[in-house]
Amino acid sequence: MSAIVLDGLHKHYGPVHALKGVSLAVEEGEFFGLLGPNGAGKSTLINILAGLTRRDTGRALVLGHDVAREYRVTRRLLGVVPQELVFDPFFSVREVLRIQAGYFGLGRENDAWIDELLEALKLTDKAQANLRTLSGGMKRRVMIAQALVHKPRVVVLDEPTAGVDVELRQSLWDFIRRLHREGHTIVLTTHYLEEAEALCGRIAILNQGELVALDEKQALLAHGIGRSRRLCVTTRAPVVALPEALKPRLRRQEGNRLEFELVRETDSAVAVLDALRSHGAEVVDFATEAADLEDVFVELTRRRPS
Ligand SMILES: Nc1ncnc2c1ncn2[C@@H]1O[C@H](COP(=O)(O)OP(=O)(O)OP(=O)(O)O)[C@@H](O)[C@H]1O
Ligand SMILES: [Mg+2]
Structure with a gap:
């Protein structure tokens, strides 16, 4: 029972x-x-x-x-x-x-x-x-x-x-x-x-x-709980067009602040920074942090079939 x-x-x-x-x-x-x-x-x-x-x-x-x-x-x-x-x-x-x-x-x-x-x-x-x-x-x-x-x-x-x-x-x-x-x-x-x-x-x-x-x-x-991490990048000027390869990784964009979600095993923060730079964006600061439960909720809510 x-x-x-x-x-x-x-x-x-x-x-x-x-x-x-x-x-x-x-x-x-x-x-x-x-x-x-x-x-x-x-x-x-x-x-x-x-x-x-x-x-x-x-x-x-x-x-x-x-x-x-x-x-x-x-x-x-x-x-x-x-x-x-x-x-x-x-x-x-x-x-x-x-x-x-x-x-x-x-x-x-x-x-x-x-x-x-x-x-x-x-x-x-x-x-x-x-x-x-x-x-x-x-x-x-x-x-x-x-x-x-x-x-x-x-x-x-x-x-x-x-x-x-x-x-x-x-x-x-x-x-x-x-x-x-x-x-x-x-x-x-x-x-x-x-x-x-x-x-x-x-x-x-x-x-x-x-x-x-x-x-x-x-x-x-x-499914990803605890396996992704965030990369926050600040550029000198707002990024208008993002490199195609980075679009699926973008979680949030506010002016010249970009937030990416990276899968631990496959994505490299350096590759993201390189791609931005070669696209003409000047990176002035960046930080990575572990994904927390909040990310998991966001992720699951986004993934949910409606
Ligand atoms: N007595 C109440 N009167 C009016 N609204 C309420 C009442 N209790 C809960 N709510 C509303 O119902 C929703 C769910 O609240 P609930 O307390 O069940 O959430 P929770 O998942 O337990 O959150 P938390 O993690 O903060 O404890 C919220 O929007 C809350 O504002
Ligand atoms: Mg509660």
Whole structure:
């Protein structure tokens, strides 16, 4: 059975069409990545799954249960770490986790698991601290613990490592990997390409409310993620006519600033500069940089058949 099924999901916020008919399925046991630029609709999708936002049309199922019609069931099956920090400042970390467990009818028998969560998320020495006294990164860790307190079969994390320092990010990854090994289905959204690369099996890319790619990580990487780089060239005067050979590589042109996208294995920056020079353009400055996720989104959106 699929852990998650989304079928033709639409969502408007007033005039904003945040989800334009998204369909996908995540199988049980997958480690699934959901990527996309700001405003792509990732959180909207996750909030619909979590029952925090209502869809307009379409279906969202968790392990075969409809999130709107069978909310009580899906809430138990699902653990969602939302992107926004929401917390009750009057309780201690341990109290918050016990209260949360209580919602699911779990009592003291769950304390050992709470201890384990505290340990794994490096919160043990903060267990008695009030939430309002914690730093942002610590609050995020508490929210992660909260989402996991009932050992949900499907775990959905909306940018869990935003604002979390490098060391903790690493231990968080280890912990999420462990949950995955133990059979939990994991869905992760992140802005860090290396994070998706390190953790996920399949990756979906959302852009402006539409699914623009869904594939095995290796296939996406082979498609160019992380394999292209940018060459930014400044010329003394604006280049009017570009050499024919360079046209397919041009990504952007603003006055005398040209931006090329080069494929690492086959294109040479020197060849581009030479071609410009022999075409009469006087290069005054240039720089190369690695392609980032933003480039990948641009590339995929451009490539998408319409
Ligand atoms: N509560 C809301 N009211 C109105 N518009 C909203 C609301 N929530 C989201 N939107 C809009 O819906 C679109 C999708 O937003 P969403 O938060 O789902 O994007 P995202 O992919 O999670 O982005 P980010 O990477 O910044 O977290 C955006 O245009 C956003 O402005
Ligand atoms: Mg978001």
